[in-house]
Amino acid sequence: MAGAPLEAVRRVPLFAELDRHEVEQIARLFKERRFSEGETVVREASGGAAFFLIDSGEATVSVGGSERATLKAGDYFGEIALIDEGTRSATITAATELVCYGLTFWDFRPLVQGSGPIGWKLLQSMAKKLRAAEQTEHP
Amino acid sequence: MKEVVSLPKARDTAIFGSKAVGLGDAARAGLPVPPGVALSGSIVDAVASGEERAIAKVAKSVQRLQVPLAVRSSAVDEDGAEASFAGQHLTLLNVPSAGEVTSALKEIWWSANSDSAITYRQRVGLFTRPSIAVVIQTLLDPDVAGVMFTKNPMSGADERVIEASWGLGEAVVAGLVIPDHFRLDRSGQVLERKAGRKSIAIRSVASGGTVEEAVSAELVERLCLDDGQLADLGRLASRSEEIYGPARDIEWAIAGGTLYLLQCRAVTRAGT
Numbered sequence: 543m544a545g546a547p548l549e550a551v552r553r554v555p556l557f558a559e560l561d562r563h564e565v566e567q568i569a570r571l572f573k574e575r576r577f578s579e580g581e582t583v584v585r586e587a588s589g590g591a592a593f594f595l596i597d598s599g600e601a602t603v604s605v606g607g608s609e610r611a612t613l614k615a616g617d618y619f620g621e622i623a624l625i626d627e628g629t630r631s632a633t634i635t636a637a638t639e640l641v642c643y644g645l646t647f648w649d650f651r652p653l654v655q656g657s658g659p660i661g662w663k664l665l666q667s668m669a670k671k672l673r674a675a676e677q678t679e680h681p
Numbered sequence: 682m683k684e685v686v687s688l689p690k691a692r693d694t695a696i697f698g699s700k701a702v703g704l705g706d707a708a709r710a711g712l713p714v715p716p717g718v719a720l721s722g723s724i725v726d727a728v729a730s731g732e733e734r735a736i737a738k739v740a741k742s743v744q745r746l747q748v749p750l751a752v753r754s755s756a757v758d759e760d761g762a763e764a765s766f767a768g769q770h771l772t773l774l775n776v777p778s779a780g781e782v783t784s785a786l787k788e789i790w791w792s793a794n795s796d797s798a799i800t801y802r803q804r805v806g807l808f809t810r811p812s813i814a815v816v817i818q819t820l821l822d823p824d825v826a827g828v829m830f831t832k833n834p835m836s837g838a839d840e841r842v843i844e845a846s847w848g849l850g851e852a853v854v855a856g857l858v859i860p861d862h863f864r865l866d867r868s869g870q871v872l873e874r875k876a877g878r879k880s881i882a883i884r885s886v887a888s889g890g891t892v893e894e895a896v897s898a899e900l901v902e903r904l905c906l907d908d909g910q911l912a913d914l915g916r917l918a919s920r921s922e923e924i925y926g927p928a929r930d931i932e933w934a935i936a937g938g939t940l941y942l943l944q945c946r947a948v949t950r951a952g953t
Contacts, residue, residue: 544730544731544732544733545730545731570730571730573729573730573731573787573790573791574729574731574787575787575791576784576787576788584796585796585797588796588797588800589796589799589800589802589803590796590799591794591796591799592794592796592799627803627808630796644791644794646794646810648794648809648810648811649810
């Protein structure tokens with residue numbers, strides 16, 4: 543099947559409320575993207591319109607030039623850009639040959655706009671994320 | 682429509698983009714264009730999505746082309762904005778085999794969806810889904826290549842301006858050399874010949890991609906076009922204006938003694 547592996551998509555919290563059929567619809571929209579070692583995947587403060595799931599390889603996350611984390615297979619980044627068209631909050635650089643599955647804003651938006659149930663479940667996921675963030679800030 | 686057609690059949694810019702249709706116009710008019718195919722934006726999208734049927738269709742269509750291949754984006758965009766996206770959408774020179782076309786198409790699709798392309802789209806108020814058609818052609822191994830303006834783009838004078846260098850024309854387009862500079866009048870009479878400093882040439886390499894090669898010392902400042910070749914270019918300028926209209930910006934190459942048209946578009950910085 544074209545698209546990203548179903549199980550990898552299901553593990554993304556944003557999609558946690560979706561049923562199998564809905565996850566399948568989203569997984570089909572992903573496109574493979576390969577990066578060479580050292581290549582910049584996304585750049586901090588740049589506009590972004592794609593969400594990436596790492597299939598294989600490793601990538602480093604840096605903010606303001608200092609390295610913060612390493613990402614590996616199964617990790618993901620950029621999911622908020624799918625919704626708010628906002629700028630990137632970190633720079634991600636391929637530390638090895640990196641294979642990702644990417645989902646663009648353009649492919650994701652029509653699916654959500656055409657499906658009330660998917661939209662509602664995404665809203666629930668976002669609300670949970672917001673509540674968790676608030677509890678961290680004001681325990 | 683998920684279409685692949687030979688260049689002479691590329692007629693609709695909304696499907697194949699302006700670059701492909703421009704080459705289609707040239708091929709239909711009998712101008713010397715390297716053999717190639719045009720891919721619609723939707724089939725490029727399908728290949729990038731990993732659709733087996735689309736991948737097989739493209740693979741079959743490029744089998745007849747002599748390798749290596751040049752895979753170039755041909756943006757299908759609002760208001761024919763091809764020129765606006767120059768530098769945003771990828772061109773892959775020297776794809777060494779038909780089997781590697783799929784990954785080349787994926788790279789080109791993502792070049793239009795990269796963060797830098799998206800940022801650019803937001804900045805110019807074109808925040809819409811990009812549609813990327815593609816042209817795949819046999820990559821020439823030119824002795825000499827460059828650009829030609831059928832009207833002087835700086836002064837606006839009614840004369841041909843030619844800039845030329847050794848090897849692939851990307852050395853001229855990317856400003857990697859000081860190219861030889863020629864001016865011709867409309868009859869083909871040479872008005873000026875000025876040797877540049879062509880220290881490097883871009884050549885394709887067997888394993889794929891291109892390399893910058895040092896030019897031998899005796900060729901660095903030697904004119905790379907003779908009178909016969911300049912006459913051929915003068916005729917190509919006249920014929921291109923007949924087909925496309927006045928004030929054209931042409932990319933050309935000479936390989937194996939034959940002059941080829943690689944691209945023809947309107948001059949975007951015509952003088953007064």
